[in-house]
Amino acid sequence: MLRITFTPQDLARTRIAATWGPLAETLHAATTLQQPHGRAMFDGWRQDARTRAPVSARAASSLFRETIVDLFTVTGAAPSFEEGIEALRAAPADLLRAELEGAAEARARYSRRTAPWPGLAWGDVAHDRADREELLGFLRDVHGTAVAPHWQRITSRLRAEQTRHALRLAQDGPEAMLAGLAPEFRWKPPVLEIGRGALAGTVELKGRGLLLVPSAFCQTRPGTYTDALDEQAPVLLFLPVVRRLTDAAALLTTSRQGIDSALSALLGRTRARTLHAVGDGPCTTGQLAERIRASQPTASEQAAVLRRAGLITTTRRGSAVLHTLAPLGDAMLNGHHFPA
Structure with missing residues (x-):
């Protein structure tokens, strides 16, 4: 179970966004796409995407097997896919390297696997320009085959999710909004508990606040993310919106x-x-x-x-x-x- 501890300052800074942008959703989709034992509700979407293009054959796909590489904290929120790609292309090498090493450590810590993570051995996206371009090409493939065909419906749903929580926040305050999250999110003041496969541990916000972001493809073990460039920025927590087969049918079927x-x-x-x-x-x-x-x-x-x-x-x-x-x-x- 993951526990997020709030102070009064954290509650005052807690907000709900509509999306972190199409690149962030594509990064989540790259991981969800390659999880054969992931939630069955995504099976139809996986099959359709693999029929369109065998993205798992790309070398960079190994970065997204078995773990989430949160490059969206390196690029920041990007309103368009191309802006996100350009931000990733221009990202400092040390930030990229730190993220990859952090992902490898998290995989070893939470999966208890001692075998090397193939993603880290594939190439040097931090310092090698060709490897970074291979990564960008892979992400373009994933976006074009697995995300873009559904993006209009996805953005409508994400905005609706934001509206629902934002109304609760405006009318009843942040604690009421936190109490109204999905069942696996339990508000027990001053702690938000996250169960159902979440990472284990305690996160203290320390006055930074929490930014909740709805996501269609975030299905990995729920965890928090911090801004790689701004230590005072709110901590990021994604909220899955595809929770039932009907959700997947409405958003991810063409x-x-x-x-x-x-x-x-x-x-x-x-x-x-x-x-x-x-x-x-x-x-x-x-x-x-x-x-x-x-x-x-x-x-x-x-x-x-x-x-x-x-x-x-x-x-x-x-x-x-x-x-x-x-x-x-x-x-x-x-x-x-x-x-x-």
């Missing part, structure tokens, strides 16, 4: 033409699109309007029809309302009522 056609025939194209938008994650009426590219009155009208049909639910949080997929709407989106 072959849904049969279901989509049936939904459009039954509901009409606009309402089917609205149902899909809510299925990407809880959202306010304004966010729903943005997702379906319509005015707020139109989005509100479509949501009302779906709510009356029992496909979505709407709850009020202060001055805002939050639309969430109902079990019937979830079943329809995942094809239980329509043959593909």
Whole structure:
């Protein structure tokens, strides 16, 4: 079990972000892609990605086997994939080397394996330009085959997750937000306990605060990460949003033409699109309007029809309302009522 200890200053500095950027998700995906014993809900996504391109054949793939290499702390948050790639290309050699050595130490400590980690023996991405370019090429392959085809749906879901927690933070405070995390995150003031396969140990924030970041592909043992360049920056903790098979189906499946056609025939194209938008994650009426590219009155009208049909639910949080997929709407989106 991992325990994160908060001071009053840490609680005051605790925040929720939408994403650390597409490069960070790609780095997580590179690890999740190569975990044959990982969560079964990712099996369809893995098979699809491997069919598109055999990324595991690239030499740099050995860096991401059995452990997470948190190069996202070296590059920092990057709003676009290309910006992240350029930040990694320009990263100081000593920072990269320290991260790789730290990953090797963590693998030995937590997996209790004495065999050398193949990632460290593959090449010198810290000092050798060709090896670093090989790493960047590998990440481009992973992004193009495993992340980019789903990125629009993923970002919508990550923003919705941020909105849900941010509303709780604004209305009820940081302790209420921490108490409302997923079941494996347990708030026992002043400690946040993380179970279900988390790393073991205690992390003291020491006034830095905690930055929670939703992630679609972070499925490795939960742990905290610190900024490689700023010791005063908040500690980073990723929150997995793919928790069920329905989550994986909604975010990481591309072959849904049969279901989509049936939904459009039954509901009409606009309402089917609205149902899909809510299925990407809880959202306010304004966010729903943005997702379906319509005015707020139109989005509100479509949501009302779906709510009356029992496909979505709407709850009020202060001055805002939050639309969430109902079990019937979830079943329809995942094809239980329509043959593909």
